[in-house]
Amino acid sequence: MIPVNEPLLDGNEKKYLLECIETGWISSEGPFIKRFEQEFATRVGRKYAIAVSNGSVALDAAVVALDISTGDEVIMPTFTIISCAAAIVRAGGVPVVVDCDADTWNMSVEQIESRITPRTKAIMVVHIFGLPVDMVPVLALAEKYGLSVIEDAAEAHGQTYQGQPCGSFGDISTFSFYPNKHVTTGEGGMLLTDDPAIAERCRSLRNLCFKPEQRFVHDELGWNLRMTNMQAALGVAQLERLDQFVARKRAMGAYYQTLLAGLAGIQLPGAETTYAKNIYWVFGLVLADDVPFDAKEAMSRLGKLGVGTRPFFWPMHEQPVLHKMGLLQNEHHPVAERIARRGFYIPSGLALTEAQMIDVAAAVRQVLQ
Numbered sequence: 374m375i376p377v378n379e380p381l382l383d384g385n386e387k388k389y390l391l392e393c394i395e396t397g398w399i400s401s402e403g404p405f406i407k408r409f410e411q412e413f414a415t416r417v418g419r420k421y422a423i424a425v426s427n428g429s430v431a432l433d434a435a436v437v438a439l440d441i442s443t444g445d446e447v448i449m450p451t452f453t454i455i456s457c458a459a460a461i462v463r464a465g466g467v468p469v470v471v472d473c474d475a476d477t478w479n480m481s482v483e484q485i486e487s488r489i490t491p492r493t494k495a496i497m498v499v500h501i502f503g504l505p506v507d508m509v510p511v512l513a514l515a516e517k518y519g520l521s522v523i524e525d526a527a528e529a530h531g532q533t534y535q536g537q538p539c540g541s542f543g544d545i546s547t548f549s550f551y552p553n554k555h556v557t558t559g560e561g562g563m564l565l566t567d568d569p570a571i572a573e574r575c576r577s578l579r580n581l582c583f584k585p586e587q588r589f590v591h592d593e594l595g596w597n598l599r600m601t602n603m604q605a606a607l608g609v610a611q612l613e614r615l616d617q618f619v620a621r622k623r624a625m626g627a628y629y630q631t632l633l634a635g636l637a638g639i640q641l642p643g644a645e646t647t648y649a650k651n652i653y654w655v656f657g658l659v660l661a662d663d664v665p666f667d668a669k670e671a672m673s674r675l676g677k678l679g680v681g682t683r684p685f686f687w688p689m690h691e692q693p694v695l696h697k698m699g700l701l702q703n704e705h706h707p708v709a710e711r712i713a714r715r716g717f718y719i720p721s722g723l724a725l726t727e728a729q730m731i732d733v734a735a736a737v738r739q740v741l742q
């Protein structure tokens with residue numbers, strides 16, 4: 374079986390991990406945490422970075438740090454991971470969704486303004502699958518209506534928008550270091566901001582909101598979202614090679630584009646937009662409407678040929694858990710609905726070899742013929 378994702382851990386990962394064990398620094402108090410935070414902040418061009426235990430809780434903390442609470446509306450894409458909506462809902466807020474673009478699969482920025490109401494508090498942008506959201510119009514709307522911006526850059530390590538790093542936009546940005554991301558710590562996440570007060574709040578939320586003056590007295594409920602020194606050790610080693618990783622992912626994407634060129638019945642990812650070149654977080658495929666089966670069937674057939682796949686995200690407005698809460702019912706977002714049913718991604722991990730990519734492409738051709 375060709376796995377859908379396998380990370381590359383052959384740099385300084387082992388050396389730094391051993392250092393943790395030999396020095397006894399394994400908790401969040403260890404020195405790799407500060408080093409990872411500083412180096413990540415520098416890389417993204419932000420003043421402050423706060424390492425946390427995963428990308429989902431980074432979103433939880435981001436929403437609370439921006440004071441989003443009961444009844445506050447946050448505009449976000451329907452085509453994304455549940456973590457985005459969950460963070461808003463858990464804080465008492467209301468997710469308001471827009472459809473996505475048929476070519477980039479990113480949120481339809483032109484639909485945002487019509488969803489703004491007096492209760493709108495923020496826009497949560499999510500860069501999907503390797504191409505960034507068109508940020509200029511989003512930032513202009515945020516400015517015009519006085520809204521906060523949360524940037525979920527979990528899939529955009531090393532990506533830029535008009536030459537500026539993804540993760541450097543808006544009031545607060547978040548990353549994930551799950552093994553299928555361009556930088557992995559096994560599990561892990563990061564919050565980034567240029568605002569010292571927001572940074573302080575995130576640090577406090579990460580650590581149970583202990584008060585510095587009197588440790589076990591609390592004004593607010595936080596969480597334990599701390600990252601371990603061992604995870605940060607992996608992160609430092611991975612970050613050293615981010616440019617290499619991005620170049621490799623781009624080369625892999627270009628190779629798949631060549632291998633699958635001209636194949637009828639399938640939409641390939643866009644190689645670039647006017648503001649960015651794809652970094653191919655994953656290599657997604659969408660079956661054309663005239664293909665007589667859906668993504669589920671295609672994935673099952675590819676599985677039988679030894680190719681691992683994953684489905685696309687399922688839209689937020691079609692989530693039973695949100696419907697049960699009375700949220701996003703009776704909404705229709707045709708692009709997201711179509712790509713959720715007809716989209717899936719093929720093996721895209723950094724450890725994938727060219728020989729494996731040739732086999733994957735041959736299997737995709739066989740399934741479609």
Ligand SMILES: *Cc1c(COP(=O)(O)O)cnc(C)c1O
Nearest residue numbers: 427428429456527528549550551
């Ligand atoms: C991976 C991912 C997350 C969640 O990160 P975890 O570390 O898995 O919790 C959030 N948002 C997006 C867009 C992601 O791709």
